[in-house]
Amino acid sequence: MSWKTIYPQEISTPTLQNYLQSVVAPRPIAFASTMDKEGKINLSPFSFFNLFSANPPIVVFSPSRRVRDNTTKHTLDNVIEVPEVVINIVNYNMVEQTSLASTEYEKGVNEFVKAGLSPEPSVLVKPPRVAESPAALECKVKQVIPLGEQGGAGNLVICEVILMHLKEEIFDENGKISPYKIDLVARMGGDWYSRSQGEMLFEVPKPLQTKGIGVDNIPERIRNSTVLTGNNLGRLGNIEQLPSQAETEEFKKTEEIRNLLQQFANQPFELEKAIHQLAQTYLEKKEVLTAWKVLLSI
Structure with missing residues (x-):
């Protein structure tokens, strides 16, 4: 078996990013709705995203600085101005509209309108949530941690979930969220996505209650x-x-x-x-x- 061994500092940032996004996958998508201090709404997807704590309930996503010109994204600017965000979860039925919302429109352009998605008022935060999403997490931004100042550097947006909205249709007869009903999608490398359906889904027993022989x-x-x-x-x-x-x-x-x-x-x-x-x-x-x-x- 042969290996391709790579030192990150020896290749370009775009090439490195492509490799990393292709192997650190599939990645869940945070479809983040934010608002600036003037009340203008922004909606954009981020796949540098995950759950990090249940008590307190913490999710983190990262709007990276653009590789090509080292500029920051409107989402990052907004959460610094108004530290609130709704993380809308993306399923298969809305993946094309989500992708469209990733277009780099000028500041002040409402991606809800551009993507044909429906804003629904949130309860505890200012930014609206996406009505088409199967789940939405209203969050307060606790901290923003820059990871660098060069193009491609991430910015960890640490969010505390203060309210959840879950559509009834995603629950099974036992009151648990069904992976088949929620039908999530995730990002792979390049233009590729994965869908949580069919053979993509399988169960592996967790060794929590017993200690396996190994x-x-x-x-x-x-x-x-x-x-x-x-x-x-x-x-x-x-x-x-x-x-x-x-x-x-x-x-x-x-x-x-x-x-x-x-x-x-x-x-x-x-x-x-x-x-x-x-x-x-x-x-x-x-x-x-x-x-x-x-x-x-x-």
């Missing part, structure tokens, strides 16, 4: 499998304890295991491969305990 405690013959992937091993290592010998012996009596043992009776390498492939099938169905019984049956 990949290091998986038997070497399984750990060095030519069939099982790193993801497979990670899931195997997330189990708290292995099935007992009695459970494994009982499982060996099942028809699918007996058939494999008979089919590859004198072919140990082929048997191991078939066993690992069967275990992989169970892992993909999230039946981890059964996968372990398969693996320990030989």
